Amino acid sequence: MREQFTSQLKEAMKAGQKRRVDTIRMITAALKDRDIEARGQGKTISDEDILGLLQKMVKSRQESQEIYEKAGRPELATQEAEEITIIQGFLPQQLSEAEVEQAIGEAIAETGAVSIKDMGKVVGALKGKYAGRMDFGKASALVKSKLGA
Numbered sequence: 159m160r161e162q163f164t165s166q167l168k169e170a171m172k173a174g175q176k177r178r179v180d181t182i183r184m185i186t187a188a189l190k191d192r193d194i195e196a197r198g199q200g201k202t203i204s205d206e207d208i209l210g211l212l213q214k215m216v217k218s219r220q221e222s223q224e225i226y227e228k229a230g231r232p233e234l235a236t237q238e239a240e241e242i243t244i245i246q247g248f249l250p251q252q253l254s255e256a257e258v259e260q261a262i263g264e265a266i267a268e269t270g271a272v273s274i275k276d277m278g279k280v281v282g283a284l285k286g287k288y289a290g291r292m293d294f295g296k297a298s299a300l301v302k303s304k305l306g307a
Contacts, residue, residue: 159208160189162248177237181244188215209249209290216245253292261288262300274305 163186170178189203192211196203223238253261261284265271269279280301285294 159205159248163189166248177240178244181241184241185212185215185245185248206289212245212249213290213293216242216249219245250291253288258292258297258300261292262297262304266301266304271305274302277301277305280305 163182167179167182167186170182188211189208192203192207196207219238219242223235223242226232226235226238262280265280265283265287269276269283271277271280277298281294281298284292284297284301
């Protein structure tokens with residue numbers, strides 16, 4: 159994925175796409191911060207970790223976009239929307255609601271989950287298989303409802 163960021167950055171610079179250049183630079187800066195943090199703990203950053211980072215960046219921008227819209231700042235809301243689109247371009251295709259439901263059902267069956275106490279196992283299994291492809295906040299709520307909490 160790191161090579162993808164580098165090549166996309168070069169293409170955006172050649173094409174003069176300022177917003178795209180700024181957004182990709184922001185991604186690489188966040189990634190470098192994460193690398194430094196991981197190095198301190200003796201770890202390395204995997205592509206899964208990068209996907210998680212990108213998802214957090216999207217969620218942060220969505221929250222900011224809402225705030226700007228409520229505050230009557232459409233130019234800033236538009237900027238956040240553009241950044242969201244660019245970041246999402248690096249994420250794999252998101253699962254549909256039906257696919258998320260099916261994945262949760264399969265994860266519950268695989269882990270043998272029967273109660274809310276098993277929720278961690280189910281969410282862990284989902285994160286292992288579907289990192290970057292679903293919103294785990296929503297998925298957790300669905301798992302919770304299916305396990306009867």
